[in-house]
Amino acid sequence: MITADDIADLARNLVTETAKEARIRCGVSRAYYAAFHYCKTAANTWCNPLPETDKKDRGEHAQLYHQLKNHSKDASKETSLRTVAAEADKLKGLRVESDYYLGVTVDQKTFARSLHIMNQVKNSLDSLK
Amino acid sequence: MPLNHTKFLGTAATFTVISFVMQGIDLDQAYPQTKDVYKMPISIPVPHAMDASLALPTFVNRPQNTFTTWNPNPQKSDLSVAFNSSGVNEDLGNRLLGMAKGILAEMNYTNVKVRPTLVRDPEENTTYLTVRLYVNATFEESLELDSKLTRELIQRTDSLPENLSFAVYDVG
Numbered sequence: 293m294i295t296a297d298d299i300a301d302l303a304r305n306l307v308t309e310t311a312k313e314a315r316i317r318c319g320v321s322r323a324y325y326a327a328f329h330y331c332k333t334a335a336n337t338w339c340n341p342l343p344e345t346d347k348k349d350r351g352e353h354a355q356l357y358h359q360l361k362n363h364s365k366d367a368s369k370e371t372s373l374r375t376v377a378a379e380a381d382k383l384k385g386l387r388v389e390s391d392y393y394l395g396v397t398v399d400q401k402t403f404a405r406s407l408h409i410m411n412q413v414k415n416s417l418d419s420l421k
Numbered sequence: 422m423p424l425n426h427t428k429f430l431g432t433a434a435t436f437t438v439i440s441f442v443m444q445g446i447d448l449d450q451a452y453p454q455t456k457d458v459y460k461m462p463i464s465i466p467v468p469h470a471m472d473a474s475l476a477l478p479t480f481v482n483r484p485q486n487t488f489t490t491w492n493p494n495p496q497k498s499d500l501s502v503a504f505n506s507s508g509v510n511e512d513l514g515n516r517l518l519g520m521a522k523g524i525l526a527e528m529n530y531t532n533v534k535v536r537p538t539l540v541r542d543p544e545e546n547t548t549y550l551t552v553r554l555y556v557n558a559t560f561e562e563s564l565e566l567d568s569k570l571t572r573e574l575i576q577r578t579d580s581l582p583e584n585l586s587f588a589v590y591d592v593g
Contacts (some may be wrong), residue, residue: 350545351545352545362580371575375571378571378574378580378586381549381583382551384542384549385538385540388540388542388549393540405564405567408564408567409567
């Protein structure tokens with residue numbers, strides 16, 4: 293069994309300064325999935341289950357961010373959870389680009405941006421504990 | 422080259438057995454502990470292996486291209502097309518963009534170049550729009566500005582529409 297931290301560690305260590313683009317793309321993707329699992333843990337802890345009606349026409353990832361944005365158990369955490377969901381959603385755009393858009397250049401800056409967002413998600417959620 | 426019937430039949434039988442075994446797997450029983458959302462696929466969807474940008478010529482987002490290269494409807498602005506493509510109400514999108522620019526102006530970044538970028542996620546069949554706001558800042562500053570902008574937007578609007586993000590980039 294592993295945790296989101298393990299995926300985050302992999303993301304951080306996957307890309308070196310001389311890494312080729314394929315590896316950089318993997319790093320972006322791992323950073324996203326670390327953020328996704330941080331969010332999933334947060335939703336399980338601080339959110340009510342998503343009603344079936346809210347699941348309709350949404351994929352698993354969209355459901356998770358919808359849950360964080362709209363189904364917090366604690367009103368004092370609502371804004372933070374919405375912000376985290378928005379950050380993770382933004383990172384998802386980079387991940388989709390990295391995994392599917394081979395014609396777009398994914399560089400070290402994109403990777404650094406991905407790690408920054410991943411860390412933002414983790415730090416924001418840690419501050420809620 | 423003559424067909425090796427024995428080898429052919431053996432291979433076919435192997436695939437048939439694999440197929441039956443995979444269809445017979447109870448995935449909920451296979452992954453009961455973690456409740457992972459990524460369960461083992463029963464069949465591999467071959468089209469997903471392709472470059473998604475090739476399947477979506479109108480959404481191709483290549484940094485070296487100008488906006489008009491990928492805008493399929495020159496009568497409309499790039500932003501308008503991007504909002505419509507991602508299912509974001511255009512008026513709301515424009516209001517949020519104005520708010521984002523206002524927030525950056527409050528932080529003394531008044532010269533902002535706007536660039537919409539669309540990507541389609543073939544796994545969730547969703548199109549995401551990130552409105553990139555390019556400012557005259559270092560890369561590190563742009564990352565901090567990006568986080569601040571997201572926080573401020575959420576505080577002022579409560580929430581952003583699904584499939585829409587705003588991100589701060591350095592002009593470079």
